[in-house]
Amino acid sequence: MKKARKLFLLVLVLLVLALFGKQVYQKLARALRGPAGKPARGPVAVRVAPVAKKTISETARFTGSILPQSRFVVAPRVAGRLEKLLVDVADTVIQGQLVALLDSQEYQEEVEAARAELEVAKANVLDCESSLEMAKRDLERTRLLREKKIASQAELDEVEANYKAREARYKVALAQVEQKRAALKAAEVRLSFTRIQATWEGGSKIRVVGERFVDVGSMLRANDGIISILDIDTVKVVLHVAEEDYYRLHRGQTVTFTTDSCADRKFVGRIVRIAPALKEEARAAQVEVTAANPGHLLKPGGFVRAEIELARHEQATVVPFSALTKRGEQPGVFLLEEKEKKVRFVPVETGIITEEEVEITRPALAGYVVTLGHHLLSDGSPVTLPEKESSGAATTGHGKSSRRQVAGGRP
Numbered sequence: 413m414k415k416a417r418k419l420f421l422l423v424l425v426l427l428v429l430a431l432f433g434k435q436v437y438q439k440l441a442r443a444l445r446g447p448a449g450k451p452a453r454g455p456v457a458v459r460v461a462p463v464a465k466k467t468i469s470e471t472a473r474f475t476g477s478i479l480p481q482s483r484f485v486v487a488p489r490v491a492g493r494l495e496k497l498l499v500d501v502a503d504t505v506i507q508g509q510l511v512a513l514l515d516s517q518e519y520q521e522e523v524e525a526a527r528a529e530l531e532v533a534k535a536n537v538l539d540c541e542s543s544l545e546m547a548k549r550d551l552e553r554t555r556l557l558r559e560k561k562i563a564s565q566a567e568l569d570e571v572e573a574n575y576k577a578r579e580a581r582y583k584v585a586l587a588q589v590e591q592k593r594a595a596l597k598a599a600e601v602r603l604s605f606t607r608i609q610a611t612w613e614g615g616s617k618i619r620v621v622g623e624r625f626v627d628v629g630s631m632l633r634a635n636d637g638i639i640s641i642l643d644i645d646t647v648k649v650v651l652h653v654a655e656e657d658y659y660r661l662h663r664g665q666t667v668t669f670t671t672d673s674c675a676d677r678k679f680v681g682r683i684v685r686i687a688p689a690l691k692e693e694a695r696a697a698q699v700e701v702t703a704a705n706p707g708h709l710l711k712p713g714g715f716v717r718a719e720i721e722l723a724r725h726e727q728a729t730v731v732p733f734s735a736l737t738k739r740g741e742q743p744g745v746f747l748l749e750e751k752e753k754k755v756r757f758v759p760v761e762t763g764i765i766t767e768e769e770v771e772i773t774r775p776a777l778a779g780y781v782v783t784l785g786h787h788l789l790s791d792g793s794p795v796t797l798p799e800k801e802s803s804g805a806a807t808t809g810h811g812k813s814s815r816r817q818v819a820g821g822r823p
Contacts, residue, residue, distance in 0.1 A: 455753070469724040483640055486641060492632060681702055683701055731777070
């Protein structure tokens with residue numbers, strides 16, 4: 413019973429002490445703050461940074477893929493068995509180079525047959541020509557006899573009809589020769605198609621084999637792919653650009669990009685094409701960039717992270733991003749008045765805003781701005797500075813361009 417009474421008294425004492433402590437804390441908190449919750453009139457410890465004159469740029473980031481400048485598939489124009497494949501993946505190919513051979517025996521036989529038919533047609537022409545010449549002499553002799561009243565008109569008509577028939581057969585024989593000659597040429601062309609060459613127009617004269625689709629001995633149909641040929645002396649980088657930045661891009665803009673395979677190296681290209689419409693499902697458009705590919709370091713199919721400078725302002729008035737604050741709906745900064753050890757709230761208009769810095773377009777600023785502690789400040793508040801920041805003047809200079817990361821199709 414005594415233990416329970418002691419425990420009750422102990423709990424009661426602790427509750428009284430807790431209530432007393434809360435009241436003391438509230439009084440101290442009220443003493444440290446002014447009326448209506450405003451900061452006390454005592455100096456507020458802040459950090460400051462100088463207003464600078466420097467170059468500031470707005471850089472947007474995108475992702476994309478590498479494509480070869482051009483790609484085509486080498487395929488036979490006739491069916492046949494692949495007899496030889498003279499190149500393989502990663503081999504270089506020169507314009508017009510022989511890359512594969514098909515079994516040509518069947519096509520060779522077709523050429524020989526067509527050539528023989530042509531010789532037969534030529535012989536037939538000679539025969540028809542001889543017959544025509546004989547018919548012509550008969551016609552001339554019969555006409556002479558008719559003039560002398562020796563041959564009848566019926567005999568003359570018969571000889572003329574025979575001449576015309578011989579003349580028609582001769583013309584047919586000549587046409588057959590041309591027909592057989594064309595058939596021979598077609599057979600020779602088909603035979604030539606068994607020698608498969610890599611040919612293209614324009615671009616680099618030396619390219620590389622990207623893929624191989626078949627093996628030696630395969631039976632191929634016409635237009636079955638054998639190998640692909642790539643031009644990678646220059647490459648295309650296809651970027652996916654969101655609607656918010658689509659209208660800020662133009663042909664000729666410089667693009668800097670990196671790849672995972674060459675993370676320590678930056679490549680430079682230029683925008684050459686911009687899709688005329690956005691894809692509705694993604695609200696993004698494709699932008700095509702062309703870039704040189706020295707040493708073929710950029711591989712088609714690779715992933716890229718690209719940066720495009722959207723705006724650049726020289727000799728801009730710049731303050732740290734942390735200096736920008738708001739009072740009501742008005743953005744501004746707290747400008748340090750060094751002699752009075754006070755700050756003055758200055759409404760501002762901003763230009764380029766990055767993750768680290770803000771461009772102030774209006775009004776003109778100089779001196780120091782508060783970067784830490786401005787949530788405790790109001791216009792005219794007294795401040796104290798850390799010892800190393802309590803003296804000195806604002807400095808100007810040039811710095812590296814700042815960058816921002818914007819959502820929408822970017823890493």
